[in-house]
Amino acid sequence: MAHKSKKLAALAVLRQAVEPIGLSTLADRLGSVPSRTLRRWLTVWIQEGVIEKLGGGRATRYRYCIAEVTPNASLTFLEGLDSDLRQSLLKQLRDLWTHNSTAIEGNTLTLGDTHFVLEEGLTISGKPLKDHQEVIGHAKAIELLYTALSGPLSESVIFDLHKAIQIEKNADIYKPVGGWKIETNGTYAITEEGVQTFIEYALPIYVPALMSELIDYVNRIDLKTVNASNAHQHYARIHMAIVHIHPFWDGNGRIARLLANIPLLKAGLPPLVIPQDQRREYIQILANYQISVGPLDETTGIWPRTKQLKDFEHFCESIYSITKALVGNAHELQQKRTRA
Structure with missing residues (x-):
């Protein structure tokens, strides 16, 4: 349950960020989540199209994709x-x-x-x-x-x-x-x-x-x-x-x-x-x-x-x-x- 909560929190941080953020920034905001776990989540979200990866190496940043709008509610x-x-x-x-x-x-x-x-x-x-x-x-x-x-x-x-x-x-x-x-x-x-x-x-x-x-x-x-x-x-x-x-x-x-x-x-x-x-x-x-x-x-x-x-x-x-x-x-x- 705590694992799921942290994962949702990580996604919320990316969603609310107005600029692309790096792994270290994301880790600092979440606290106790291991970097290896964060990297695994980020990889999955990139594959799913939820976020996009910008740059490479130490300059790698991640940005939440906002182009597609999919309301949960039935409009x-x-x-x-x-x-x-x-x-x-x-x-x-x-x-x-x-x-x-x-x-x-x-x-x-x-x-x-x-x-x-x-x-x-x-x-x-x-x-x-x-x-x-x-x-x-x-x-x-x-x-x-x-x-x-x-x-x-x-x-x-x-x-x-x-x-x-x-x-x-x-x-x-x-x-x-x-x-x-x-x-x-x-x-x-x-x-x-x-x-x-x-x-x-x-x-x-x-x-x-x-x-x-x-x-x-x-x-x-x-x-x-x-x-x-x-x-x-x-x-x-x-x-x-x-x-x-x-x-x-x-x-x-x-x-x-x-x-x-x-x-x-x-x-x-x-x-x-x-x-x-x-x-x-x-x-x-x-x-x-x-x-x-x-x-x-x-x-x-x-x-x-x-x-x-x-x-x-x-x-x-x-x-x-x-x-x-x-x-x-x-x-x-x-x-x-x-x-x-």
């Missing part, structure tokens, strides 16, 4: 598509999701750049290394999310996603990667009336309980009731709760845009992707809600005023057509093949 929107069309659609969604979510946070890679980096594993001249690392990390987070769909949401799943999207792997105790924040945080904002204000997020002491409430909510959703007509409402509620709590020192928006898609994906629907070209409207809607409701604590719960979620629900409904169109295009291609 209804993929049904009826040939294998190549399924993979193409999943990659389109991955690229679109990754590009927009990272661009909202300031990433300078275009959609085309993002596709090139994820498919070819090469760098874009003149673009910052951190931007490359961010898109690779986000793509791996999507893969982790797909894998997690087969079970309930948990704190450990959320922490794994946070580790994947964070490019700063420092040992700063005040900036935990894969752990709740330990310092207060907030942001400067402008009200609808043009007044400058400061939004205070939930204090660190309240984060575990608030996130536990959110996790329980997500796991209790009756997936039979989630459909294309109300999916945006589920997305909006979960997303708003996470950004209002702001449970991490960094990466809260990307985490929110990942986790909010869980009920949609589990119900067999495509993910909802917030477009970066509507960033200003998106940020303002979030700010308006948070200013109106005020900070969350142990007495408020995660949605003190659900009626005030309407603006964000309408916004999410209006943009869901983007990914629905990609799915529709894939099925049109399939129909043409079938008729031919």
